[in-house]
Amino acid sequence: MSNFTRRNFLQVSGAAAAATTVGFGHSVLAGSHGGSKGKVVIVGGGIGGATAARYIKYADSKIDVTIIEPNKHYYTCFTSNEVLGGNRSMDSIKFSYEHLKKMGVKVIHDVATVVEAKQVVTQKNGKVTFDKCIVSPGVDFKFMHGQTAANAETDLPHAWKAGSQTMLLRKQLESMKDGGTVVISPPTNPFRCPPGPAERISQIAWYLKNNKPKSKIIAIDPKAKFSKQGLFVQGWKKHYSLGEGKMIEYRHQTAIEEIDIKTKTVVAGVDEIKADVLNVIPAQKAGKIAFASGLTEGDWCPVNHKTFESTKMKNVYVIGDSSVASPMPKSGYACNSQAKVAAAAIVAALHGKDAPHPSYVNTCYSAITPTDGISVSMVYNFADGKIGKVKGSGGLSSADASEEERKRTVKYAHSWFTNITADSFGR
């Protein structure tokens, strides 16, 4: 910036002005009103889509931004486990698009069926053209053993997308008798929110301990280990009880083989377990639209880690749970962070510039009880063409953290929740 004089600033700008008329041609100006710098269409108004919309508008309010999202309200998955624990209301995890609209973001409530070279096809609103498209559809589920998208809404909620299923699962817990059995089955890797199942177990255990203390939770996990395991196990032993016949029993490397849906009986390993509340979280894959649009390789969408542009389709950027951004996990924090990187890359591209050098962070807070919080975090950089962990950064909160620190951590987790949702949906 040192030799950046006003004179060459004007020269550069003159060139940029020329490029605006010549370089971008009508694609930038197409479909947009005077002064527009291009048109961005975002599929999915979840954490990724909402954050990207805000940050594009922050950078250049002249860019025309449209979100396509079927629902009028978004319920955050994160902290929805606290609803299950009876520590939070559904209303507190409900967000609208009003603040985004006030920023000038257009919202079309519809389902996108396919993303094509320069347009998104919708169910009811025809085709919506774009210069750049962001796809952030979250995850889709690989249902097994008779669990389906339909009976998940009425009987066998996975509640791995917050909303009606969160309420259904909460109701099932409320109407369960004291002495009942809750069976929770975490999915295989990779899935959204690695510490999520253990956080859910903690929150449900909190509810049972205070309301139905004779009840128990049996986890049936196909995996050998899970995220923040040491901290969760420590917390479960301290606040609940862990082991066979205890409040929480965690079975590793055991997969559900069969489900009798009528009686909620599962066959797992050598056992048949009759559940009163059955919460099977299916394995996951990219959102349906990603498959329909040819954005996937295997179950997920490969992207350029500097920009999040799809490696399968130019001008289309996939962020959040659907993208392959490992070593970043599939989390809301990661997705919010990725959205800003993609937004910066898109704004730069629409101005004929190179994408700026990115930076990313992830954090997942979990509340084992309302006064015992833990965290895992990581800072990531872009090196050798891909996302990498910054050595020495991040990691788990300390197992030796004082009670005071753990109490503060829950307060910090709630601040994180207020702030990340403000950063995505505005307030």
Added chain:
Amino acid sequence: MNLKKTMLITAALTSTAALSAFAGSHGGKTATASGEMLGNTCAGCHGPRGNSFGPAIPTIAGNAATYLSDKMKAYKSGDAPSSIMGNIAKGYSDAEIDAMAGYFSKQAYKPMAQKHDAAMAKAGKKLHDKYCEKCHSEAGTLADDESGLLSGQWMPYLEYSLADFQSGAANAPKKMATKLKKLHKKEGAAGIEKLIHYYGSAK
């Protein structure tokens, strides 16, 4: 220059200015991220552009760059106690920390109105003027003091911060430590409470 061309250049000027801020004006050549790009990653916890909506994570917007830089470096070295900032700060070089500090120092500070006890706040003002105003002037809203913003900062955070200074978990500047001791001797724990209510009463 005709009107149309002038308008075009004006448009380009504004958008280039906006863009260069967003892209950190490196044009993608340097292999480090701009202060804004780095700072964006903090917003998930500290709020959009560093203004926190609470209830406990502090607002970092509008502080002096030196204050922010020093604090981050203290987290990084372990000199400042933290639940998570140590883990985060270790992810950045000192140059990256300086770049972020520069970015957040330029963001407008939005003091947060909070639920507080008016009588306690009134008493707190007197205590502030007596013990703290010298280094935290204008009720602790002058960034140039490089001593951390107080009025409008989140009350639970101030409570934690002051508890840590008093317990010795965090090191207060010598003279501040003396003032805190004096305050505690004369007013007891209630004195600190009153100060916190005063800072929470900012509009």
